[in-house]
Amino acid sequence: MTTLVIFHEVDDVEHWLSSPKREEIFGPMGITVRTFSDPAKTNRVGLIVEVPDMETFQRMMESEVAAEAMKFDGVRPETILTLVES
Numbered sequence: 001m002t003t004l005v006i007f008h009e010v011d012d013v014e015h016w017l018s019s020p021k022r023e024e025i026f027g028p029m030g031i032t033v034r035t036f037s038d039p040a041k042t043n044r045v046g047l048i049v050e051v052p053d054m055e056t057f058q059r060m061m062e063s064e065v066a067a068e069a070m071k072f073d074g075v076r077p078e079t080i081l082t083l084v085e086s
Contacts, residue, residue, distance in 0.1 A: 003085040004049040011074030013037050016045055021069040029056060043076075 010016040022033050029052075036046040051057045060066055070077055 002051045002054050004047075004051060005083040005085075006047045006049060007079075007081045008045060009043045009076040009079040010045055011043065011076070013041075013043060013045060016073050016075070019073045021073055022047075025060070025065065025069055029053075029060065031057065 017035060017037065022035075026033055026049075031052070032050045034048040036048075038044040067077075
């Protein structure tokens, strides 16, 4: 299992937090996600993601399905920063 910390900005934090898209996409892959938001009320959010297979995760993140989910969730793709547990 690989642990990731992912930061990015979103258009609407409440919409992002309540979105079903993470579970719809990641759940069937055995990926678990914990969400975080900036208490200073910025549009910055974060995730701790537990990934059983990084190769499958990376392929999925490059897919049209992931792009559509990010668009639905209001994710600003140019702001994504992913850190891998070392």
